[in-house]
Amino acid sequence: MPASPRPPGAIRIDPDEVEWSAVRAQGAGGQNVNKVSTALHLRYDIRASSLPQAVKDRLLQCGDQRITSEGVVVIKAQRHRSQERNREDALARLSELVEKAAYVAPARRPTRPTKGSQRRRVEAKVRRGETKAGRRRVADE
Numbered sequence: 001m002p003a004s005p006r007p008p009g010a011i012r013i014d015p016d017e018v019e020w021s022a023v024r025a026q027g028a029g030g031q032n033v034n035k036v037s038t039a040l041h042l043r044y045d046i047r048a049s050s051l052p053q054a055v056k057d058r059l060l061q062c063g064d065q066r067i068t069s070e071g072v073v074v075i076k077a078q079r080h081r082s083q084e085r086n087r088e089d090a091l092a093r094l095s096e097l098v099e100k101a102a103y104v105a106p107a108r109r110p111t112r113p114t115k116g117s118q119r120r121r122v123e124a125k126v127r128r129g130e131t132k133a134g135r136r137r138v139a140d141e
Contacts, residue, residue: 011102013095014050019043020087025078032081039078042090046071051098058101066097073097 025039032038046059046067060071067073077090113121 011051011055011095011098013044013091013098017044017049018091018094019045022083023076025081027078036083038081038083038086039076040083040086040090042073042075042077042094044073044075044094046073052102055098055102059098062101064097 019042021041021043022037023039023041024034024037046056049056051059059067059073064073066075073094075090075093077086077093079089080086
């Protein structure tokens with residue numbers, strides 16, 4: 001039986017497992033963008049992390065372009081003009097990725113149409129057929 005769905009925020013990312021490097025941001029920002037390294041690269045090694053093994057496996061198989069072939073998540077955060085807000089943004093994006101991998105959809109139980117719905121469907125088909133039959137050319141007797 002698959003694992004039960006986890007509530008949001010049930011998986012914690014250990015801050016010691018996250019590797020940061022500051023880089024210069026691209027785009028608009030005036031003189032500040034040329035002086036200060038406000039953009040951040042977040043690197044998170046999935047295989048060496050303390051995540052549950054099932055979550056690790058689903059993360060590695062999800063095919064996200066931010067996950068390298070070595071199993072390292074790389075997120076570049078440069079939306080904001082301060083390094084602290086970019087750090088929060090990168091952590092939020094990482095936790096969203098992990099939460100998505102942690103969620104296991106409940107198994108679908110196949111259902112059957114009710115007798116009444118089957119009967120109504122057949123009656124509608126018969127009525128439609130009668131309507132179309134009324135449009136045919138009348139045969140000469």
